Amino acid sequence: xxxxxxxxxxxxxxxxxxxxxxxxxxxxxxxxxxxxxxxxxxxxxxxxxxxxxxxxxxxxxxxxxxxxxxxxxxxxxxxxxxxxxxxxxxxxxxxxxxxxxxxxxxxxxxxxxxxxxxxxxxxxxxxxxxxxxxxxxxxxxxxxxxxxxxxxxxxxxxxxxxxxxxxxxxxxxxxxxxxxxxxxxxxxxxxxxxxxxxxxxxxxxxxxxxxxxxxxxxxxxxxxxxxxx
Amino acid sequence: xxxxxxxxxxxxxxxxxxxxxxxxxxxxxxxxxxxxxxxxxxxxxxxxxxxxxxxxxxxxxxxxxxxxxxxxxxxxxxxxxxxxxxxxxxxxxxxxxxxxxxxxxxxxxxxxxxxxxxxxxxxxxxxxxxxxxxxxxxxxxxxxxxxxxxxxxxxxxxxxxxxxxxxxxxxxxxxxxxxxxxxxxxxxxxxxxxxxxxxxxxxxxxxxxxxxxxxxxxxxxxxxxx
Numbered sequence: 112x113x114x115x116x117x118x119x120x121x122x123x124x125x126x127x128x129x130x131x132x133x134x135x136x137x138x139x140x141x142x143x144x145x146x147x148x149x150x151x152x153x154x155x156x157x158x159x160x161x162x163x164x165x166x167x168x169x170x171x172x173x174x175x176x177x178x179x180x181x182x183x184x185x186x187x188x189x190x191x192x193x194x195x196x197x198x199x200x201x202x203x204x205x206x207x208x209x210x211x212x213x214x215x216x217x218x219x220x221x222x223x224x225x226x227x228x229x230x231x232x233x234x235x236x237x238x239x240x241x242x243x244x245x246x247x248x249x250x251x252x253x254x255x256x257x258x259x260x261x262x263x264x265x266x267x268x269x270x271x272x273x274x275x276x277x278x279x280x281x282x283x284x285x286x287x288x289x290x291x292x293x294x295x296x297x298x299x300x301x302x303x304x305x306x307x308x309x310x311x312x313x314x315x316x317x318x319x320x321x322x323x324x325x326x327x328x329x330x331x332x333x334x335x336x337x338x339x340x
Numbered sequence: 341x342x343x344x345x346x347x348x349x350x351x352x353x354x355x356x357x358x359x360x361x362x363x364x365x366x367x368x369x370x371x372x373x374x375x376x377x378x379x380x381x382x383x384x385x386x387x388x389x390x391x392x393x394x395x396x397x398x399x400x401x402x403x404x405x406x407x408x409x410x411x412x413x414x415x416x417x418x419x420x421x422x423x424x425x426x427x428x429x430x431x432x433x434x435x436x437x438x439x440x441x442x443x444x445x446x447x448x449x450x451x452x453x454x455x456x457x458x459x460x461x462x463x464x465x466x467x468x469x470x471x472x473x474x475x476x477x478x479x480x481x482x483x484x485x486x487x488x489x490x491x492x493x494x495x496x497x498x499x500x501x502x503x504x505x506x507x508x509x510x511x512x513x514x515x516x517x518x519x520x521x522x523x524x525x526x527x528x529x530x531x532x533x534x535x536x537x538x539x540x541x542x543x544x545x546x547x548x549x550x551x552x553x554x555x556x557x558x559x560x561x562x563x564x565x566x
Contacts, residue, residue, distance in 0.1 A: 230425055230427075230429045231429065231431055233390050233416070233423075233425070234423065234425065234429050234431075234480075234483075235431075235442070236389075236390070236415070236416040236417050237388055237389070237390070237416045237417065237419075237421065237422065237423045237484070237487075238417065238422075238442050238443040238483070238484070238486075238487050239417035239418075239443050239444060239445065239487055240417060240442075240443075240444075241415075241417065244444075248442075249431060252433045253431075253432070253433055255433075335433075335467070
């Protein structure tokens, strides 16, 4: 059975990862679309920056967030005064997880936009659909399976986020202590092995569920359109 | 030849090659002939606004679609040209009905009549991957016509069909041209298709339009070229 401490960490994790994914999703779709369809100065640099969270140690991302958003940092002070502070709060954990999940989501969605045959947009244009209508009525629904997959992957990544979160939001039970952080704490305490095992299992469950759901969604999409997506 | 509906005198670039065409189109079905790679599809795309022209002008029913000198170049959706590309172009995530009614345009009075004549009434709830090649092309023709174009361009509508389906596709093209009173530019390299369907013909060679006139004359010109 899971105790109050584990269930608090689980609920917090779902809340943090859910918020992180929901906020990242529209941004991920826009970034993916821009990178797939537009040519602009500095695109290569933008592409590299976008991938930074995938390749640097997460603690670096947490540290950079701390420099910007800590209560005594320039942006952080302003946010605190406006009552929107994020450091050492669950919102900060969501921000850190969202940044770590974003590149995964963008990559998965961008591939779908790039794979879309131009003929659909062209025919839609001859039928009078403008750029916005072509995005809403053609590109977005065609990319829907990849968007769903990307969202679930991002959610799984956010659930598992550790380094950036502990650095930026700290490890405060009930406030910012998500499942991986609780597991880390339990593993530090002599005699905490059983609790650590339960927490590890709780970490695995949502991640595996998200991966299974993403696989099922992409199979369903393939059946629906007859396309290999 | 009747009064021209479309008048075009234009040039374009594709990669390193230059293309050009000077011709008029009247009512009825005009064939656009030429070997594969001769620039038929590119000309269609330039007319439809999907490939940029570099000089010249295009006008359709008295309105200017493109004019180098005034800088006018209408977007594809404003040209009133319906294009049915070669191969499958149906939106794969939409049903046949949603494909046909994709254009946000007032539904023409002959909508249901057209669907009947194209034999699509029983297919409206299907998805594109559940259609045969010929069915898919008929849906694409209906979809293009629902925007009430002033010119319909069909790019190789009979490719890959067996002789019986080919004939029935050409009959369909003739029927919709007369039902909707839309002039048709029929891209084809099959002389049989052209002889049975078209009243006039254009010939492309190496990205340039080299002949225009009655079908037998243009076919003779094509045969004279090695």
